Amino acid sequence: MNKPLRRIAIFCGLLMLTLLIRDNWLQYVRADELASDTDNRRVAIERYATPRGDIIVDGKAITGSKKAERGDFEYVRTYKDGPMWAPVTGYASQAFGTNQLENLEDGILTGNDDRLFFRNTLDMLTGEKKEGGNVVTTLNAAAQKAAYEGLKERGKGAVAAIEPSTGKILALASYPSYDPSTIAGYSDDDQKAWNKLQKKNNPNDPMLNRALRETYPPGSTFKVVTAAAALEYGKYPDPDEPTDTPLPWTMPGTTTPLKNDGNHPCKNATLRVALQWSCNTVFGKVGSEIGNDKMLEKAKDFGFTTEQFTPVRANASVFSEDMAPSEVALSSIGQFNTAATPLQMAMVASAVANDGSLMKPYMVDKLQAPNLDTLEQTDPEELSRPLSEENAQKLQSMMETVVEEGTGSTAKIDGVKVGGKTGTAQHGVDNSEKPYAWFISYAKLSDGSSPVAVAVVVEDEEADRGDISGGGLAAPIAKSVMEAVIGNRK
Amino acid sequence: MSSTTNTPTHHTSTIGSIGTPSRRNTELALLVFAVVIPVFAYANVGLAINGQVPSGLLSYGLGLGLLAGIAHLVVRKFAPYADPLLLPLATLLNGLGLVAIWRLDQSKLLQSLPTFVTAAPRQLLYTALGIALFIGVLIFLKDHRVLQRYTYISMFVALVLLILPLVPGLGTDVFGAKIWIKIPGLGTLQPGEFAKIVLAVFFAGYLMVKRDALALASRRFMGLYLPRGRDLGPIVVVWAISILILVFETDLGTSLLFFGMFVIMLYVATERTSWIVFGLLMSAVGAVGVASFEPHIQQRVDAWLDPMREYMLSRQGVVGHSEQAMQALWAFGSGGTLGTGWGQGHSELIRFAANSDFILATFGEELGLAGVMAILLIYGLIVERGVRTALAARDPFGKLLAIGLSGAFALQVFVVAGGVMGLIPLTGMTMPFLAYGGSSVLANWALIGILLRISDTARRPAPSPAPNPDAEMTQVVRP
Numbered sequence: 001m002n003k004p005l006r007r008i009a010i011f012c013g014l015l016m017l018t019l020l021i022r023d024n025w026l027q028y029v030r031a032d033e034l035a036s037d038t039d040n041r042r043v044a045i046e047r048y049a050t051p052r053g054d055i056i057v058d059g060k061a062i063t064g065s066k067k068a069e070r071g072d073f074e075y076v077r078t079y080k081d082g083p084m085w086a087p088v089t090g091y092a093s094q095a096f097g098t099n100q101l102e103n104l105e106d107g108i109l110t111g112n113d114d115r116l117f118f119r120n121t122l123d124m125l126t127g128e129k130k131e132g133g134n135v136v137t138t139l140n141a142a143a144q145k146a147a148y149e150g151l152k153e154r155g156k157g158a159v160a161a162i163e164p165s166t167g168k169i170l171a172l173a174s175y176p177s178y179d180p181s182t183i184a185g186y187s188d189d190d191q192k193a194w195n196k197l198q199k200k201n202n203p204n205d206p207m208l209n210r211a212l213r214e215t216y217p218p219g220s221t222f223k224v225v226t227a228a229a230a231l232e233y234g235k236y237p238d239p240d241e242p243t244d245t246p247l248p249w250t251m252p253g254t255t256t257p258l259k260n261d262g263n264h265p266c267k268n269a270t271l272r273v274a275l276q277w278s279c280n281t282v283f284g285k286v287g288s289e290i291g292n293d294k295m296l297e298k299a300k301d302f303g304f305t306t307e308q309f310t311p312v313r314a315n316a317s318v319f320s321e322d323m324a325p326s327e328v329a330l331s332s333i334g335q336f337n338t339a340a341t342p343l344q345m346a347m348v349a350s351a352v353a354n355d356g357s358l359m360k361p362y363m364v365d366k367l368q369a370p371n372l373d374t375l376e377q378t379d380p381e382e383l384s385r386p387l388s389e390e391n392a393q394k395l396q397s398m399m400e401t402v403v404e405e406g407t408g409s410t411a412k413i414d415g416v417k418v419g420g421k422t423g424t425a426q427h428g429v430d431n432s433e434k435p436y437a438w439f440i441s442y443a444k445l446s447d448g449s450s451p452v453a454v455a456v457v458v459e460d461e462e463a464d465r466g467d468i469s470g471g472g473l474a475a476p477i478a479k480s481v482m483e484a485v486i487g488n489r490k
Numbered sequence: 491m492s493s494t495t496n497t498p499t500h501h502t503s504t505i506g507s508i509g510t511p512s513r514r515n516t517e518l519a520l521l522v523f524a525v526v527i528p529v530f531a532y533a534n535v536g537l538a539i540n541g542q543v544p545s546g547l548l549s550y551g552l553g554l555g556l557l558a559g560i561a562h563l564v565v566r567k568f569a570p571y572a573d574p575l576l577l578p579l580a581t582l583l584n585g586l587g588l589v590a591i592w593r594l595d596q597s598k599l600l601q602s603l604p605t606f607v608t609a610a611p612r613q614l615l616y617t618a619l620g621i622a623l624f625i626g627v628l629i630f631l632k633d634h635r636v637l638q639r640y641t642y643i644s645m646f647v648a649l650v651l652l653i654l655p656l657v658p659g660l661g662t663d664v665f666g667a668k669i670w671i672k673i674p675g676l677g678t679l680q681p682g683e684f685a686k687i688v689l690a691v692f693f694a695g696y697l698m699v700k701r702d703a704l705a706l707a708s709r710r711f712m713g714l715y716l717p718r719g720r721d722l723g724p725i726v727v728v729w730a731i732s733i734l735i736l737v738f739e740t741d742l743g744t745s746l747l748f749f750g751m752f753v754i755m756l757y758v759a760t761e762r763t764s765w766i767v768f769g770l771l772m773s774a775v776g777a778v779g780v781a782s783f784e785p786h787i788q789q790r791v792d793a794w795l796d797p798m799r800e801y802m803l804s805r806q807g808v809v810g811h812s813e814q815a816m817q818a819l820w821a822f823g824s825g826g827t828l829g830t831g832w833g834q835g836h837s838e839l840i841r842f843a844a845n846s847d848f849i850l851a852t853f854g855e856e857l858g859l860a861g862v863m864a865i866l867l868i869y870g871l872i873v874e875r876g877v878r879t880a881l882a883a884r885d886p887f888g889k890l891l892a893i894g895l896s897g898a899f900a901l902q903v904f905v906v907a908g909g910v911m912g913l914i915p916l917t918g919m920t921m922p923f924l925a926y927g928g929s930s931v932l933a934n935w936a937l938i939g940i941l942l943r944i945s946d947t948a949r950r951p952a953p954s955p956a957p958n959p960d961a962e963m964t965q966v967v968r969p
Contacts (some may be wrong), residue, residue, distance in 0.1 A: 034823020
């Protein structure tokens with residue numbers, strides 16, 4: 001009987017050996033892969049085991065962390081003035097992951113970034129808990145507040161404000177917004193809040209970052225780009241030279257006359273007067289004469305057709321190619337396919353204000369280690385030069401006329417030169433929907449420097465059709481944002 | 491048996507055994523380690539979770555030490571020549587299991603589950619009962635051959651135990667497997683754990699009687715000895731019972747365990763390889779056949795083949811799917827080579843059955859590859875001591891019983907650990923000694939008790955021969 005017993009002993013030994021081999025496979029060969037699997041909840045538990053670093057505006061944190069009341073995640077994200085800052089911060093949720101800055105700078109905020117590796121190793125040896133670093137933004141709290149409050153008063157819309165000389169983003173507001181605190185946790189309440197915010201349950205789509213991710217037809221504000229093209233390509237080098245424009249003007253290749261909004265002196269108007277009264281006829285004609293290719297080229301110089309990374313991605317704004325001359329005419333007054341994000345239109349105003357130099361827009365000034373050492377500093381960078389200095393100054397004087405004597409008079413600020421452009425963009429099938437009210441502007445101080453360029457769009461469902469005009473709805477918001485920035489400076 | 495003798499004949503083992511050390515002091519020294527290691531582990535968990543040495547440390551250490559001490563004294567008195575390793579190894583596993591169960595009791599996540607009970611105190615009670623049963627076996631079972639008398643009663647008892655969970659009103663269906671019965675006021679019981687031992691007694695008794703008929707009356711065909719049709723009867727019956735368990739109790743593990751145990755014992759009894767071939771063929775046919783129409787088994791196989799898909803289905807709230815398998819794999823992977831340390835892992839994410847069927851995952855995460863290998867080696871050692879006992883036993887019944895119990899133990903460890911580690915499909919069985927569960931602890935302590943009894947009988951020196959009354963009167967004539 002002992003021979004089979006020995007064989008059974010070998011068999012049992014083989015069973016144990018198989019288990020040992022399997023265990024080595026699991027815990028040695030596949031260990032890293034399993035341990036770092038994003039579905040492995042331990043990854044998230046570790047991420048929330050220490051307080052997350054903060055996002056800083058004007059030296060103050062707009063985010064925070066608190067001990068979670070229940071669940072296996074130790075800390076939960078909090079936000080100060082969450083709805084106001086949501087377009088900047090995005091959310092960091094235990095249940096729904098992260099987006100925008102919270103996502104892009106996650107490594108720094110959690111402390112997992114390679115640049116913090118040495119420090120973390122030291123902390124591990126000294127028994128200290130891992131800490132996250134901070135993200136210092138370029139934003140201006142007063143400007144952001146002015147933008148958000150203004151939108152809140154008037155309804156749906158977005159604001160983007162830039163410092164023209166550097167490209168620093170000063171304000172980035174979107175309304176309606178959401179409070180990321182409400183979805184930061186993992187509870188049923190967070191799930192309910194999340195469901196409520198989804199577009200299918202909420203037609204207002206509060207989680208949409210309109211300032212960066214929504215493209216609107218820019219309407220008459222696009223005439224600034226068309227004017228820049230007219231100056232740059234030598235079509236009308238002098239803003240005060242009359243254009244040969246009949247009234248009404250029939251679009252080339254069609255029998256459709258292009259109309260103006262209201263009864264303004266648009267016949268053979270100069271570029272300055274045409275901008276002042278927002279003459280569709282003049283800019284339609286100028287645009288179609290410049291032609292599709294050159295208009296597209298100039299739009300691209302201003303940043304159209306490419307996504308911007310601030311580092312949060314902004315959608316690419318649109319100016320079409322291969323259009324018929326009549327379509328080019330419509331595109332040149334910001335209609336047809338032309339569409340722009342609020343950030344894009346702020347970039348247009350900023351390039352004009354900065355004497356023709358377009359700075360790359362950015363919102364992260366620097367990344368800090370937990371001990372406040374700077375890990376990375378963003379330096380201003382020129383993106384392109386859509387205008388010569390001379391032409392830029394010509395365009396500035398035209399835009400200042402708009403505010404001083406034209407449609408943009410509601411944006412006037414005492415003691416400060418303001419250049420701007422209103423816009424009322426038609427949209428929907430046969431322009432059936434409520435138009436968008438636009439206003440883009442910049443402020444120029446007495447020393448010639450320009451601290452802020454801003455773009456405002458308001459999509460007001462409540463307002464009467466007639467009331468929607470850039471000057472009435474959008475310009476006051478732009479004005480208060482500019483005032484906030486200037487007031488901050490003093 | 492020849493291993494302990496130094497003479498060529500088989501009937502002189504008593505002479506070879508003279509002077510065999512009892513090894514009780516070795517056992518005592520090992521027991522000290524088996525108690526001290528879990529006590530340190532317990533302190534470790536407390537420090538990791540609450541930042542302080544747990545208040546129950548002293549009572550826990552004393553309790554475990556007292557239980558082990560009593561068991562040792564009983565072995566010293568009633569089975570002085572028993573194997574010295576089995577008791578310390580079982581104590582160590584049982585102690586570590588208690589620590590892991592207590593550690594999981596501290597988990598807030600598990601505490602929030604509706605099925606949560608504070609398991610550690612109960613497990614300590616079960617351990618006490620288990621050791622009491624162990625002591626009872628050693629005291630009342632003076633000779634394992636007594637069990638031979640109960641061969642057919644054992645068969646009857648085993649069948650009753652196996653059928654109990656199917657009795658309406660008595661059996662409870664826990665997450666698909668119907669292997670529990672409810673005893674009002676006492677809780678639930680897993681009769682399969684006890685059936686394992688009772689069946690081993692029946693098989694040993696039956697095979698000892700029938701082994702010659704099964705081994706010799708056979709035809710040779712293609713190099714294999716084919717058994718006669720009538721001798722095939724019992725194996726077919728056992729096979730059928732296994733299949734019935736599989737179908738009605740949807741318990742792949744127990745079914746495999748019983749059938750495997752029977753094939754092992756049949757092979758040892760008859761020394762015929764053909765039985766193994768038959769056994770493998772029949773279990774393959776049975777398993778594939780049942781799996782092709784039993785959805786519960788099918789789902790277990792699917793979950794084994796693609797645990798991630800199973801996890802996703804469970805996450806989406808599809809009824810009948812479980813994320814346990816994938817969670818266990820993550821626990822093992824996150825443990826890595828050395829583990830997170832006691833109390834610092836997150837094996838509670840396995841949720842249901844984290845402290846019973848899946849307890850090895852907690853060891854995997856917190857003690858790492860090193861810890862799990864150590865535990866597997868401890869199991870391997872228990873099996874090795876069992877097989878050694880079978881080799882040393884002098885009677886065929888003892889040999890068969892010892893190999894049956896050790897083989898079943900090895901198979902159970904393989905099926906459970908293999909299932910939790912994703913090597914084979916998951917089955918609803920528990921890690922012996924480690925896992926939470928009264929039936930399992932009681933049955934396995936009884937199993938160790940029986941093995942100790944057999945090994946004691948095997949190693950015990952025979953009483954010196956009584957003086958022969960004829961000696962004086964016999965004339966020895968020398969040529």
